[in-house]
Amino acid sequence: MEGSAIRLHDLRKSFGETTAVAGIDLEIRDGEFFSLLGPSGSGKTTVLRMIAGFETPTGGRIELAGQDVTGLAPFERDVHTVFQDYALFPHMTVEQNVAYALKVRKVPKAERLVRARKALAEVRLDGYGKRRPGQLSGGQRQRVALARALVGRPRVLLLDEPLGALDLKLREQMQVELKALQREVGITFVFVTHDQEEALTMSDRIAVFDQGRLEQVGTPAEIYERPVTSFVASFVGTSNLLVGEAAQRVVGTHGTFSVRPEKIRIAEESAEELTDADGPEHTTAVGTVAEVVYLGDSTRFLVDLDAGGRLTALQQNLETSAEDVAAYRGTRVRLRWQRRHTVHVPD
């Protein structure tokens, strides 16, 4: 993890009047699994397309391995892309698709074939080489696109929401495989996604985007536990913010504070066990349960605080059933969490 694979300096892009990317400074290290996370229209895909060379920046500079590539064409950059809709060549077989980058580089045919087969084996598609992309399922096409981009061993692999079109089960399976593959080949992966859970589970580091700007860069734990803006606090994980008067009354100071739902424990208002616990280390708040959402393995309680505002508390259904938790609706409860889980959000 020494050296930097990609460095962006004040990168900008506008399409006519609209600003897609408004000045990004970012360093992605060698061998990292790095995610660009943000809602649609936040500029993350535009940043990726500028790194690939499909879009020319309006301003700023892009460096790949220390070399300025800002004005270079896509075919002059040592990066390959896995497209959202795979972009496989429909008139070629799977093998020809995978071998394309090698053919372009005039690698001899025999070697091409060996390396294409090896790349297909890496993504567990041995024996599919003679088929056409149209004869494969979505998940298989995804793997072919991956093999095609990896076969030339680029310095950086760019992935543009590659799992977006897959169903949930397949997506979870591919997340694990993708992460394992990245560890195996040791190539820097830059992964664009709008799915915060995906970013948290797969990444070494995450950059959170909103409206063409960087909100926060950090490890999944930093992003989740210590969000530095209210946007990050609400976009990553469930939004649970205490602001203004409510913050004053619950936390004791003015400002914006974030508490993750799973850190909050819920009990009846009069519960001894909770109120008696080591006082100064804890924050408590009383309120009324407005809504109970049964999720199977856990339950989400939406609680309207007497102090104002609403907090969500998440409880594992260790001993409770659906009927048990439903009975909470409309009851008075006391919420308690450790003081260190109250995170001050600077802006």
Added chain:
Amino acid sequence: MTVEAQTAGRGTVRRLAGALHRRPRLRLGLLLTAPLLWLAVLYLGSLAVLFVSAFWTTNSFTSEVVKVWSTDNFHELFTTPVYRQVILRSVGVALAVSLLCAVIAFPLAFYTARVARPKWRPLLVVAILTPLWASYLVKVYAWRLILSEGGLADWMLKPFGLSGPGYGLPATVLTLTYLWLPYMVLPIHTALEQLPANLLDASADLGARGWRTFRSVVLPMVLPSVAAGSIFTFSLSLGDYITVQIVGGKTQLIGNLVYSNIELNLPMAATLATVPVAVIVLYLLAMRRTGALSSL
């Protein structure tokens, strides 16, 4: 009373509609009977009559058709050198016209489908199609004027020390190319327009420069549409006999032979007419292998 009659009428319609709804085969049958009759009796039937009459003969004094089964006409077709020459010439003209159309249409379609600004594209397509709305004869006579001695072609080529092709085989190929060009541009334009942009991105991303992307991605994906367009240009050229009369000088194509035999020797005309039908069937079979028929 009238109201009652109306509701009764509506009831009948409803019952009928319901009955039809429950019998999808009957519905389909009623829907398709007329067009199927048209296709079977008028279209395929006339082809069959053509083929059968090709085996009849003519009384050489009275020019009356003798309905006696004989393969004399086909024997004559295969053994007369003139017929063979004319057939080869006609196929050659059709192939040359198709090739020229493809060569001209590809860059044109590339411009209209991918280079021109999107808001101009429909207008450009309309401009390419406009000549199809003008009369065929007017266009051919216009070409006769262009190619005439001292005409536009001569005048434009004069500064280079050249002269126009005059009337003859080249003039026929040129005029037919002009006539059928829109039939070639349109399928290629559609194919290029539908070519996903991210395939071009993917090719560049994997290291291919423009020419390689064109050869390996654009051309193979558009080729079936070129073949589809050539089905039109080829069959239209093969069946033409008017253009060649107007700008072809003394040149004869199959169509002219059919035309000149119709009065005096109808069975021979029928025999000659089976030639383009057979050639086009062969051409379609060849084009089917390129995937052209699914991109029509």
